[in-house]
Amino acid sequence: MPYFDHNATTPLLPEAREAWLRASDEAWANPSSPYRLSARAHRLLDTARERVAAHLGVAPGEIVFTAGATEANNAVIRWAAQVIPAGACAVVSATEHPSVLAPAREVFGARLVELPVAPDGRCELQRLDAAAAGFVAVMAANNETGVLGPVDDIDARCRASGAWYLCDASQWIGRLPARGLAPHAFVVGCAHKFGGPKGAGILRVPPAARAAGFRAQRGGEQEGGLRAGTENYAAIASMVAALEWTGAQAASIESRVAWRSRFIENVSRGVPGIVVNSGDAPCLWNTVSLRMPAHDNTRWVVRLDKLGFEVSTGSACATGSSAPSHVLAAMGLTAAEARRTARISSGWETTERDWQLLAEAIANVWAQLEAEGAGGNVVRI
């Protein structure tokens, strides 16, 4: 099954499935209860935390397990709105995920500054006035285009100016090495983007934020007091199994970068005039945002689906919406250009052959749509 929408979600890795079952069968007790069955679950939870901390190169106490990236992004932003100085602004990249942009617009209101991006999707870092900002959010890798953010540079600037930095690394963690990523920032990861289960995520809380009173959900004393709620150890164990499995694949990244480049060459030959929206910007090895020379993306996507290839018209979060992608709009695409864009995102199980077949399928769909001519736009979708 050549599935090319891993930025929406990924199938569960066998290792992650097995870990979930083992935890559900053997370590289902509440880790906070006062008997041996729970003590065992508590020890396993501690070990999971140590393993995630090792993956990120931080201390175990900085890792908070969440139910996903949306929860984490909302929690950090709500807290930042309470603690940044009254005169400070909040700077958020115009291409952030809706789970950053929507809460930021709500809580910061007129204090929100959207950081523009260049036509290739790269954040216009020279426009970031970290000194005026109390809070900055620039993602590690964009979910629609795969464009990488200047994470370390922003981390250093925020560190120097004292601004809080939220680094949404939902599309990075589990795909690229994450050790030392944004060492002073809140860092967000999401299990179901890398073969883990849905409903599990990672929030790295920088020690300074803990000291400044950061808390996500309130209630019980779980997660070192930072996030109340019964710990979902089965999902956590499953996520850790997936994370470590992906870590072991890192040696193949170079090949995967080459497969992506060859796909772009192939599809450019098959469909004259096709454009990669991110141009030459540094990108994830798995993501291509492709703009077709003609025909709405819904038509391409449906045809490709019939041929057995799942690709997306854009972010799954926005599928319910008829508005054009805010990411592509920020890059300067017209609404019509955005409607001709498809998002392609591979996974660890994707092969070089899958990429080749996808390029051929896209060329075939292009030929079909062109053969049907303008009339085809009317009589079929």
Added chain:
Amino acid sequence: MPYFDHNATTPLLPEAREAWLRASDEAWANPSSPYRLSARAHRLLDTARERVAAHLGVAPGEIVFTAGATEANNAVIRWAAQVIPAGACAVVSATEHPSVLAPAREVFGARLVELPVAPDGRCELQRLDAAAAGFVAVMAANNETGVLGPVDDIDARCRASGAWYLCDASQWIGRLPARGLAPHAFVVGCAHKFGGPKGAGILRVPPAARAAGFRAQRGGEQEGGLRAGTENYAAIASMVAALEWTGAQAASIESRVAWRSRFIENVSRGVPGIVVNSGDAPCLWNTVSLRMPAHDNTRWVVRLDKLGFEVSTGSACATGSSAPSHVLAAMGLTAAEARRTARISSGWETTERDWQLLAEAIANVWAQLEAEGAGGNVVRI
């Protein structure tokens, strides 16, 4: 394994385990993506929502799937703080779960009024001035004592006065019939309290709250726009399987009430002077809050654990805390009395024989501790 701490969490029902696996294998796609694999997941999600709605007797559009009760309670309270009139107070029962009390204290501050309870844990409803309140939270069943709240009465009063009502039914749903429970309220349920997975919950949002702009997490348009974040269909399917399984057990509730009563008789014979903290207040069929005539609860709990019975010193959320239970304090118990209290909570798989064996084990532990005499308090725990 006579496990008696179901109010902390429950083992996963085989039906729930099977449903999780089937969903993870066959319906893992993002329900919001634009291809057939996702359309299938979307249809299954719709069906799950209809089934939960039928269980509660509400419309499917009123059901929001969450990652658990703590998330839901936090979200409702944060929203209520934004929408209630400036002059209105918020009334919260003194025995609410920490996931209600902690966020309520944070967001309402001086506007928070704690509603006292009688010595048996029953909420002092005559002290509720619904007319002055913009928000009321009184749980359906207490997690430490099992005492039932006057839910329908409060729902009617809040309806009449226009106050928002949060009915935390985490310990009720999946244990007692929930059709028509608090028909105008926010109603919260939690899968892992009734044999479902951790990381899944139900929030019933009353239509008036949707109309008034209620939103939990912000970001994508999932859950009818009320709760952003990729839907965790595997956990939802697993929760629904558990919920429907428990619904089919309702015929046995009468027997289970009798088993609990007989346990209280047996343990009262075995341990002269033992007290049920809730007295004659109406209670869940599964929960007994027992106050020992002597000896700290940690000693009882450890001894019972060694005999193979898991019971709790109190709420798992509070295990990290050395403070005495706020629930028992609100009922007028001294700190010393609270430290002599154990929480016993059975599940659907608990048998009459398990209850009998537990009563015998408690009597044996009592005899041991008494035989060791005062010296025993010092030399062993």
